[in-house]
Amino acid sequence: MSNTPKSERKHIVFLGRRNAGKSSLVNAIAGQSLSIVSEIPGTTTDPVSKSMELLPFGPVVLVDTAGYDDDSVLGIKRIEKTYKALSTADFVVLVIAADDTVSMEDIQQMDFLKKEKLSFLVVRSKSDLMSLPFADETNAQLNLAPEYISIKDETSIESLKNKISVSIPEEIEPPLCSDLIRQGDIVILVTPIDLGAPKGRLILPQVQTIRESLDSSAVTIVVKDKELRAALAALNRNPALVICDSQAITRVAADTPIDVPLTTFSILMARYKGNLGIFVSGLKAFEQLKNGDKILIAESCTHHAQEDDIGKVKIPRWIRNHTKKQIGFEFSQGNDFPENVRDYKLIIHCGGCMLTRKAMLSRLKQASYQDIPIVNYGMIISYLHGAFPRAIEIFPEAMNVWQN
Numbered sequence: 001m002s003n004t005p006k007s008e009r010k011h012i013v014f015l016g017r018r019n020a021g022k023s024s025l026v027n028a029i030a031g032q033s034l035s036i037v038s039e040i041p042g043t044t045t046d047p048v049s050k051s052m053e054l055l056p057f058g059p060v061v062l063v064d065t066a067g068y069d070d071d072s073v074l075g076i077k078r079i080e081k082t083y084k085a086l087s088t089a090d091f092v093v094l095v096i097a098a099d100d101t102v103s104m105e106d107i108q109q110m111d112f113l114k115k116e117k118l119s120f121l122v123v124r125s126k127s128d129l130m131s132l133p134f135a136d137e138t139n140a141q142l143n144l145a146p147e148y149i150s151i152k153d154e155t156s157i158e159s160l161k162n163k164i165s166v167s168i169p170e171e172i173e174p175p176l177c178s179d180l181i182r183q184g185d186i187v188i189l190v191t192p193i194d195l196g197a198p199k200g201r202l203i204l205p206q207v208q209t210i211r212e213s214l215d216s217s218a219v220t221i222v223v224k225d226k227e228l229r230a231a232l233a234a235l236n237r238n239p240a241l242v243i244c245d246s247q248a249i250t251r252v253a254a255d256t257p258i259d260v261p262l263t264t265f266s267i268l269m270a271r272y273k274g275n276l277g278i279f280v281s282g283l284k285a286f287e288q289l290k291n292g293d294k295i296l297i298a299e300s301c302t303h304h305a306q307e308d309d310i311g312k313v314k315i316p317r318w319i320r321n322h323t324k325k326q327i328g329f330e331f332s333q334g335n336d337f338p339e340n341v342r343d344y345k346l347i348i349h350c351g352g353c354m355l356t357r358k359a360m361l362s363r364l365k366q367a368s369y370q371d372i373p374i375v376n377y378g379m380i381i382s383y384l385h386g387a388f389p390r391a392i393e394i395f396p397e398a399m400n401v402w403q404n
């Protein structure tokens with residue numbers, strides 16, 4: 001469990017006013033000092049996160065945030081980051097000091113969490129400092145039934161850990177590929193060496209797909225694109241599925257018999273992390289682009305750009321060659337996905353393997369609220385290389401969106 005990537009862990013975000021005791025609480029739960037703790041309000045500026053095993057639940061990330069009442073000069077920016085952190089939240093712990101009143105801001109936050117349908121727990125921290133009748137009166141007025149916690153009382157911390165652990169909502173997430181294959185099927189995974197991958201390793205979507213294919217008891221064959229023909233020739237029956245890296249789609253589509261289902265890792269990720277139908281609708285907007293339109297290319301990790309970088313160089317080049325139009329490109333990396341995307345005519349997002357499903361869905365929601373089409377790398381690359389809609393034929397709902 002300790003090697004579970006962050007993107008596969010449930011995110012627990014700690015919210016509260018400055019000096020509510022969030023950082024002390026996060027440190028106590030993690031059992032180590034992650035956030036600097038002081039009596040000076042506003043000590044936590046950017047969100048601080050820590051992966052840990054929260055038993056009995058399992059792998060989680062604790063996220064400590066800046067106070068939402070931060071009125072310093074940088075306050076607005078910090079609050080924006082707090083809200084970005086909130087977009088990744090699977091569960092929220094709203095911290096209010098027990099020796100303080102429940103403020104209007106606290107009530108607004110609770111209303112916001114309810115509106116966003118986020119599961120949350122109210123914690124009255126510093127319970128060793130409180131006057132019990134005072135806190136109880138405030139809770140009663142607001143119909144709250146919070147947990148009372150003191151970091152000096154280990155039992156209360158253990159009890160809180162347990163409470164959080166059993167309160168994190170369980171969600172059934174779509175599979176990557178296990179619903180597309182049956183036991184004994186042959187699955188070929190075509191993984192050209194990605195220059196952006198760490199030396200000697202495969203990238204996360206490839207590793208996860210190999211794992212899921214093995215778990216489905218499929219005969220799982222991994223080859224580079226140049227070896228695909230030889231692999232196919234060596235088989236005594238056709239594979240049930242070929243999954244390839246988007247950048248190899250032209251060669252792989254040519255080498256894979258037309259009656260063999262073919263898709264890409266990126267398209268599998270679109271379904272696993274996001275919503276395939278929304279991405280297919282986004283692709284339909286592509287041919288409407290005009291001179292002067294701007295596209296946002298968003299990557300959710302911050303890897304160093306390669307010489308012929310897929311997001312920064314190749315996709316813009318392919319789009320200019322295909323459309324023959326003057327299209328502008330802007331880029332975002334990591335957590336810097338812009339709040340306002342209205343200036344763009346299209347967003348092209350990477351597979352998002354470093355994002356949680358929750359965070360990717362939040363980006364899709366943001367685009368859809370602002371009525372901006374969004375598509376992912378795999379789909380646009382397959383389209384530009386003539387392998388679309390073949391690459392989504394195995395997903396009938398997505399094909400339906402494409403055809404109608």
Ligand code: SF4
Nearest residue numbers: 301350351352353354
């Ligand atoms: S987060 Fe995006 S750009 Fe980074 S490795 Fe994953 S799919 Fe590629």
